[in-house]
Amino acid sequence: MTFTTSLPGTAVLDLPDPAAKLTTGSARIAGVGTATTERSYSQLELLDLFHITDPKVRSVFLNSAIERRHLTIPPEAADGTRVPEAQGALLTKHKRVALDMGARAVKACLENSGIERSDIDYLCCVTTTGFLTPGISALLIREMGISAATSRVDVVGMGCNAGLNALNATAGWAVANPGKVAVMLCTEACSAAYVMDSTLRTAVVNSLFGDGAAAIALIADTPDTAYVTSGAPGGPPSAAGSPRILGFASHLITEAIDAMRYDWDDDQGKFSFYLDPQVPYVVGANAEQVVDRLLDGAGLRRSDIAHWLVHSGGKKVIDAVRINLGLTRHDVRHTTGVLRDYGNLSSSSFLFSYERLLKEQETRAGDYGVLMTMGPGSTIETALVQW
Structure with a gap:
């Protein structure tokens, strides 16, 4: 008998009867x-706080489909302007804000799952909005x-798509260590990645991002909870509140590798994020092939997907993905709701949408869902889950 893989993250054991497969682990x-x-x-x-009067810049902010964002803005100077923040000050802010939000997100995750912090065996921390050595994972272990003895890894600098890159690695660890608890945290202090000037380039970025953190806990089935299936993708459905991760699919748009980047601005003396105006259309045009590849691996069609959780990258990005995939506005209601209430939360955005979906209590056992994130590379990451 030999091991094979039917879908990423799910190992199966070949048995004499080809109609029956014993699933020995899948991350939930x-x-x-x-x-x-x-x-x-x-x-x-x-x-008003930043005394921005340019009509073009104001239009970018006010037509963003964003109502509110959580931010940590610099203090006010004596003349009423905001105190400029050098790169060192921004890195200090990143450490303070990302660690504080991250700890609270992990605590909320543990409360939601009924898991004790002493049960955590693996911690994966994701951030794009600052650089630390040691990383957030080590600081969080000490803080909390x-x-x-917890195994850990830091995923730094990958951008808004990184949540699913890290989820892939975290799910893989969980499957390799059945019964143990793996926690993934995305903590993004976007307030620590801002450049304030009068250009439209920075206006687009500054109108979009907000501070936020999200954590999820994964546990893989142990051999004694394995089950026999008869051809259903990934095995029988899980409880309605605990989806299994069935697989991942990625797509790197190499011709647009510079369309989203975080590089050094000599004039400002700090890092600055660049976002090409064509990004929404490039991402939208490539969304179909990666989603169809994800679903083909499970023998599914788009019409089989009950829940779509797309990264809240911005109004134009969401519209481009929705139109190219043939989705309704209802399909992306949590994506647009998170954008409206929080802005773009970088790698943590899709988990805010996931939390909203669970609170809505609309999932049913057997439902399929697609998670999608987009970011620098340019990259589209997807995951297939089943409740």
Whole structure:
């Protein structure tokens, strides 16, 4: 008898009867938790706080489909302007804000899943909005009193798509260590990645991002809970609140590798994020092939998917993906709702949508869902789950 793989993250054992397969492990999402910074601002408040009067810049902010964002803005100077933040100050802010939000998101996740922090065996931390050595994972273990024996990894600098890149690795660890708890945290202090000037380039970025963190806990089936299936993708459905991760599919749009990038601005003396205006259309045009590849691997069609959780990358990005995949506005209601209430939360955005879906209590056992994130590379990442 030999091991084979029917879908990423699900190992199966060949048996004499070809109609029966024994699933020896698949990662399940046991819980989710989110956190933000304390203060949120409307787009109009931000324009006034930073004394932005340029009609073109104001139009970018006010036509973003974003109502409020949680941000940690610099203090006010004596003349009423905001104190400029050098790169060192931004990195200090990143450490403070990302760690605080991250700890609260992990706590919320553990409460949601009924797991104790002493149960955590693996911790994967994702961030794009700052650089730390040691990374967030080590700092969080010390901050929260998590066991020093916990295995850990930091995913840094991959961008808004990184949540699914990390989920792939975290699910793989869970499957390789059945019964043990793996936690993935995406913590993005986007307030620590801003450049304030009068250009439209920075206006697009500054109108979009917000501070947020989200964590999920994964546990894989142990051999004694394995089950026999008869051809159903990945095995029988799980409980309605605990979806299994069936597989992943990725697509790197190499011709647009510079369309989203975070590089050094000599004039400002800090890192600056660049977002090409054509990004929404490039992402939209490539969405079909990666989603269809994800579903083909499970013998599914788009019409079989009950729940779509797409990264809240921006109004134009969401519209481009929705139109190219033939989705309805209802299909992406959580994506647009997160954008409206929080802005783009980088790698943590899709988990805010996932949490909203669970609170809606519309999932049913057997339902399929597609998770999708997009970011620098340019990259589209997808995952297939089943409740």
